[in-house]
Amino acid sequence: MLCALRKLGLFALTLWAAVTINFFLPRLMPGDPADAALARLAQNGPVTDATRAAIEAQLGLPTGNLWDQYVSYLQQVVTLDFGVSFTYYPQSVSELVADALPYTLILVGLVTVIAFIGGTLLGVLAAWKRGTWLDALPTIGGSFASAFPYFWTALLLLFFLGYVLRWFPSSGAYSVTSDPGLNWQFIGDAAYHAALPAVTILVTSLGGWILGMRNTMISTLGDDYVTFAEANGLRKRTVALRYAARNAILPNLTSFGLALGGVVGGSLLVEQVFGYPGVGYLLFNAVINQDYPLMQAMFLMITVSVLVANFLVDILYGVLDPRTRR
Amino acid sequence: MHAVEDVSFTLRRGEFVGLVGESGSGKSTLGFAITRLSKPPAAITAGRILFDGTDVASIEDEPLRRQRQGGFAMVLQSGMNALNPVRRIRDHFGDIFAAHGHVPADRRDERMRELVGKVKLDPSVLDRYPGELSGGMRQRVSIALALSLEPQLMVFDEPTTALDVLVQHAVMETIRELQRDVGFTAILISHDLGTVLESAERVLVMHEGRIVEDGPSRRVLEAPEDEYTRMLLSHYADPRAEVVSLPGMEEAAVRRARGTTRAQDAVAEPTVGTRQRRAERAVVAEGLTMTYPPRRRGEEPIRAVQDVSFTLEPGGSLALVGASGSGKSTIAKMLTGVERPTSGTVRFGDLDIGRLKRRELRTLHRDVQMVFQDPYAALNPLHTVEYTLTRPVENFTGLTGSAVRRRVLELLETVGLNPVEQFAAKLPHQLSGGQRQRVVIARALASDPQVIIADEPVSMLDVSLRAGVLALLEDLRERWGVSLLYITHDLLSARLITDRILVLNQGRVVERGATDEVLRAPGDEYTVRLLDAVPDPRRAGMV
Numbered sequence: 117m118l119c120a121l122r123k124l125g126l127f128a129l130t131l132w133a134a135v136t137i138n139f140f141l142p143r144l145m146p147g148d149p150a151d152a153a154l155a156r157l158a159q160n161g162p163v164t165d166a167t168r169a170a171i172e173a174q175l176g177l178p179t180g181n182l183w184d185q186y187v188s189y190l191q192q193v194v195t196l197d198f199g200v201s202f203t204y205y206p207q208s209v210s211e212l213v214a215d216a217l218p219y220t221l222i223l224v225g226l227v228t229v230i231a232f233i234g235g236t237l238l239g240v241l242a243a244w245k246r247g248t249w250l251d252a253l254p255t256i257g258g259s260f261a262s263a264f265p266y267f268w269t270a271l272l273l274l275f276f277l278g279y280v281l282r283w284f285p286s287s288g289a290y291s292v293t294s295d296p297g298l299n300w301q302f303i304g305d306a307a308y309h310a311a312l313p314a315v316t317i318l319v320t321s322l323g324g325w326i327l328g329m330r331n332t333m334i335s336t337l338g339d340d341y342v343t344f345a346e347a348n349g350l351r352k353r354t355v356a357l358r359y360a361a362r363n364a365i366l367p368n369l370t371s372f373g374l375a376l377g378g379v380v381g382g383s384l385l386v387e388q389v390f391g392y393p394g395v396g397y398l399l400f401n402a403v404i405n406q407d408y409p410l411m412q413a414m415f416l417m418i419t420v421s422v423l424v425a426n427f428l429v430d431i432l433y434g435v436l437d438p439r440t441r442r
Numbered sequence: 443m444h445a446v447e448d449v450s451f452t453l454r455r456g457e458f459v460g461l462v463g464e465s466g467s468g469k470s471t472l473g474f475a476i477t478r479l480s481k482p483p484a485a486i487t488a489g490r491i492l493f494d495g496t497d498v499a500s501i502e503d504e505p506l507r508r509q510r511q512g513g514f515a516m517v518l519q520s521g522m523n524a525l526n527p528v529r530r531i532r533d534h535f536g537d538i539f540a541a542h543g544h545v546p547a548d549r550r551d552e553r554m555r556e557l558v559g560k561v562k563l564d565p566s567v568l569d570r571y572p573g574e575l576s577g578g579m580r581q582r583v584s585i586a587l588a589l590s591l592e593p594q595l596m597v598f599d600e601p602t603t604a605l606d607v608l609v610q611h612a613v614m615e616t617i618r619e620l621q622r623d624v625g626f627t628a629i630l631i632s633h634d635l636g637t638v639l640e641s642a643e644r645v646l647v648m649h650e651g652r653i654v655e656d657g658p659s660r661r662v663l664e665a666p667e668d669e670y671t672r673m674l675l676s677h678y679a680d681p682r683a684e685v686v687s688l689p690g691m692e693e694a695a696v697r698r699a700r701g702t703t704r705a706q707d708a709v710a711e712p713t714v715g716t717r718q719r720r721a722e723r724a725v726v727a728e729g730l731t732m733t734y735p736p737r738r739r740g741e742e743p744i745r746a747v748q749d750v751s752f753t754l755e756p757g758g759s760l761a762l763v764g765a766s767g768s769g770k771s772t773i774a775k776m777l778t779g780v781e782r783p784t785s786g787t788v789r790f791g792d793l794d795i796g797r798l799k800r801r802e803l804r805t806l807h808r809d810v811q812m813v814f815q816d817p818y819a820a821l822n823p824l825h826t827v828e829y830t831l832t833r834p835v836e837n838f839t840g841l842t843g844s845a846v847r848r849r850v851l852e853l854l855e856t857v858g859l860n861p862v863e864q865f866a867a868k869l870p871h872q873l874s875g876g877q878r879q880r881v882v883i884a885r886a887l888a889s890d891p892q893v894i895i896a897d898e899p900v901s902m903l904d905v906s907l908r909a910g911v912l913a914l915l916e917d918l919r920e921r922w923g924v925s926l927l928y929i930t931h932d933l934l935s936a937r938l939i940t941d942r943i944l945v946l947n948q949g950r951v952v953e954r955g956a957t958d959e960v961l962r963a964p965g966d967e968y969t970v971r972l973l974d975a976v977p978d979p980r981r982a983g984m985v
Contacts, residue, residue, distance in 0.1 A: 344524040347479055348587060349510025350541045358537070359526050366528075437528060438571040 119434060119441055127427045134419045139189050142412060143182075152406050153202075198413035203405040209413045212398060217380075219289050220394035223310050224383040225376070227317045232372050234318075235325020240361045242326060243333035255330060258323030270316045270389045277312060284312045287391030313390045321375070328371060333364035366437055373429030377422030445471040445484070447651040455594070458621050458628045460638030460659070462674070463648035464904040465875070470519070472648070473599045473631045477516045478506055493595070511542035515593035517585055519600040524584045525572035531558075531583055532568040538590050545590075557586040561616055578609035582616065589620065595627045602637070606766040607931045607975040614641060633904060635674045636977025639663055647671045663979050677905045678979050681937040681961050688909040691938060694916050698941075698958075723791030723809070725754040725777065725893055725925065730786040732772050732949075746772040748949040749786070754893065759919055759926040761936035761957060763972065764946035770929045772949075774895050777927065778810055779803045790893070808838050811886035815898040817878035821870040827854070827881050828866040831888060838889035853884040857914055876907030883914060894918070897929045912939050934976055937961050945969050 150172050157163050180188075192198065198209035235258070242251040261269075278286035285308070290296065294305045336342060337360050345355045384396035391397070395414065402410035434441050446468040453459055463469040474480045476491055478498050491498040493514060501509065518524045525534060535554045539545045545553050555565040561582040572580055581601060588596060598617060602610035618641055621628045632638050638645055638659075645662045647655035647670065654668040666672045679686050687695035732747040747769040754760045762770040775781040776788055779795050788795045790810060798806060814820045821830060831850045835841055841849055854862040857880040870878055879899060886894055896915060900908040916939045918924050928940050936943060936957060943960050945953040945968065953966040964970050 340518050340523040341526045343479060344516075344518055344584065344587075345526070345537070347477060347510065347516040347518075348538050348541070348591060349507045350537050351507070354537055354541065358529070362528055363526065439527060439573045 120431060123430055130423055135193055138416045139186055199409040201410045202407040203401060209409050213413060216393060216395045216398045220380060220383050223313060224379045227314045228375050228379055231318050231321045232325055235322045236329045236365060239326045239329025240333055242330040243337060244356045254326050258326040261319045262323030266320050267385055267389055269320055273312055273316055285309050289393050313386050313392055317386060328368050329364060332367050333360055336360045336364040369429055369433055373426050377425035380421040381418035445651055449653050451646060451656060453627055456625050456627055458642045460642030460645045461629055461631045462635050462638045462645060464633055464906060467648040468651040469631050469648045470599055473597050477514050477597050511544050511591045513593060514595040515588040515591045516597045517588050517601050519603060525580055527572050530569055530571055534587055535590060557590050561586045577605050578613060581605060581613055593626055597629045599631045608765045608971060611975040634977055636678055636979050639979040640977060673906060675979060677909060679934055680978060681933040681976055686937050690909050691913045722756050723892060724756055725790050727752050727788040728786055730776060730788055731784050733784045745949050750951055752944055754925050754927055757923045757925055759940040761928045761940035761943040762946060763930055763933060763936050763943060765931055768946040769949035770946055771897055774897050774929055777895060778812055779806055808889045809891050810893045811891040813883050813886050813894060813896040813899045816902055817875055817882050820882050821878055823870050827868050831885055834885055834888035853887055856887060857884040875903045876910055879903060879911050893925045895927045900935060915939055933961055933972055
């Protein structure tokens with residue numbers, strides 16, 4: 117318990133550091149958003165000082181010294197007020213993110229969890245039945261599928277299943293005709309739209325989990341406690357799951373933490389290829405359009421999600437491995 | 443490859459049989475075959491193992507699993523790792539009871555307590571995780587687990603090898619008592635003829651996959667029939683005897699008994715690389731103390747070494763002996779500057795080792811070199827012997843070109859790896875344990891050091907290889923005048939190659955003096971316990 121509290125304290129400290137760096141980094145960069153906007157306007161003709169003043173007023177130039185700015189920034193972070201987006205003016209950044217986040221979390225997050233669980237189970241099976249077709253099929257199939265570049269698999273699926281056969285929609289998160297909300301019709305429609313990107317993520321990431329689990333499990337199968345468990349005549353299931361797999365999963369949890377942390381930031385490519393209106397898609401547009409408020413909020417969110425995922429895995433590790441509870 | 447060939451023997455019910463052999467003799471392979479734990483690609487290609495009239499190899503999977511209860515059980519070599527690190531001890535027992543159902547659910551808790559009591563552990567261990575127990579406790583737990591199966595046959599595969607000397611002794615004691623009281627048939631597999639002769643009524647000696655000797659312990663000790671058994675027996679000696687010697691060390695033993703080891707008149711023959719050969723500076727430790735912060739908050743700090751003082755004269759030999767945790771390796775770390783003492787000083791000539799800066803440590807390491815315990819881990823498996831030796835020669839002596847190679851070959855010659863050209867080209871896995879340890883010693887010699895610190899250099903080697911490495915260390919001191927600090931738990935080897943001894947218990951010096959005097963007439967109870975822990979075949983049949 118004490119240990120969990122210490123971890124929580126450390127987490128809070130890291131979080132504060134990340135938030136603070138996120139405040140200072142843009143201020144260390146040369147130029148400001150107003151310059152960027154003016155530069156774009158200047159391409160169409162000369163810009164007057166009045167225009168500049170108008171833009172600065174519109175963007176809301178920071179007032180006060182650095183410390184005051186920092187304090188008000190912290191207040192804004194706590195109240196989740198990140199200002200107004202340039203690109204999607206006058207929508208607020210928080211609104212945009214809140215709209216996009218569920219799609220990404222459900223699509224990429226859920227699929228990552230499913231891939232981890234499925235891949236781990238297949239890996240356990242492969243290691244336990246080492247040398248049989250139950251080993252060869254997932255191992256070879258998994259490495260084959262994950263050897264393709266991600267976007268290539270995505271394009272293949274999109275072309276054949278979306279374009280040629282027209283079994284699945286080729287972009288969007290739901291049909292224009294459906295009514296977003298918690299109703300079965302919409303959920304079904306959203307799942308239908310999410311199918312192709314989900315399959316792509318699953319196909320490309322499953323292999324890694326299978327191989328990772330299979331290899332660590334093969335090494336725990338050779339450990340003395342497994343041999344001793346067999347010598348004591350424990351049931352096969354007990355030996356495979358509670359002795360070999362239970363220990364083999366520990367190192368894989370670390371990679372799982374990294375993968376979970378990458379859900380928010382790493383979904384850029386998927387969502388771009390499938391035109392899926394999630395966080396990645398939003399981030400891409402923010403970067404293209406130099407939408408500073410949106411970018412800053414998203415970078416912060418990516419950092420925080422990595423931190424949270426690692427914190428959760430850390431706690432989970434403590435629960436699963438008594439040796440780390442110190 | 444045939445690991446075991448044409449082996450036949452019969453065990454009577456309730457017999458305690460020892461199976462002895464050096465590494466690679468096939469003794470563990472045999473143990474695994476008897477208990478049907480061999481894993482592919484290992485296979486029995488000829489012959490049968492009958493247990494109660496049934497061919498062990500022919501039992502189907504499920505009946506095999508079920509007969510583990512009331513049939514044959516096994517306690518593994520490294521019992522320390524035989525427990526699942528993420529399950530409590532209680533769950534280990536629970537798994538066995540659940541698998542066999544031979545103890546009714548309402549009696550299980552009582553039975554677990556009874557079993558851990560039998561191996562002399564407190565019932566509170568049941569709620570601990572394996573990582574919270576010491577090595578000896580873990581090995582006792584795995585014996586209790588095997589015992590819970592109520593087996594007719596127990597195979598102990600090197601049950602005490604990884605344990606501390608004093609703990610080894612106590613665990614063997616427990617095994618003997620259990621066998622007497624419970625009455626199971628026991629096979630004790632060990633590389634140590636001494637341990638086996640002490641415990642077993644009957645001994646089988648294995649060599650290169652065959653059984654070369656089979657007979658009652660007493661008879662094997664007094665009238666060994668096989669040459670190999672005689673050779674093994676010749677490598678045991680009583681550290682308390684007047685003159686102690688092992689094969690190949692007879693002359694040195696005589697000189698030592700007369701008090702005239704030749705270190706004083708070692709020749710300062712210049713070598714290819716460096717200046718002088720003889721040690722000229724003494725190592726002096728004064729009030730050496732090392733305290734580590736406690737593992738958990740609120741606990742006492744760990745006093746690894748407390749107020750230890752000694753002098754290692756140039757060309758002298760000093761043994762630091764003690765069980766694990768006595769602080770002997772920590773002292774070695776302070777002598778090489780790896781750790782800095784909490785208080786006290788250790789000097790090499792006019793250098794204060796505890797105060798040296800990183801760059802000055804390099805100069806120190808030219809003169810003070812270590813030989814490590816595990817020759818398997820101390821060599822990079824990807825590098826040839828020549829490469830391994832070339833690096834320190836270049837780094838410490840500044841030699842270049844063909845002179846380096848000459849020096850490397852000279853080093854191999856010094857440590858007795860002939861023909862040198864052949865050994866230079868070999869990779870570590872092509873060498874035996876003893877040969878590897880010689881390479882490690884050669885590497886330590888590369889800088890022409892004045893002091894060699896050898897930390898348990900023979901404890902991982904087969905008994906028959908130990909004498910050779912010990913003789914080499916003795917020879918280096920006598921011929922080249924190198925000072926030797928010899929760290930060990932094994933009093934026999936300390937007696938063989940050192941003049942002075944320091945007995946350490948929990949970081950404190952409990953006894954010191956001339957090695958032969960201390961060991962022949964120990965004054966401290968701890969020294970006596972260490973002496974008793976030295977396996978002695980002559981105690982055969984006395985149990």
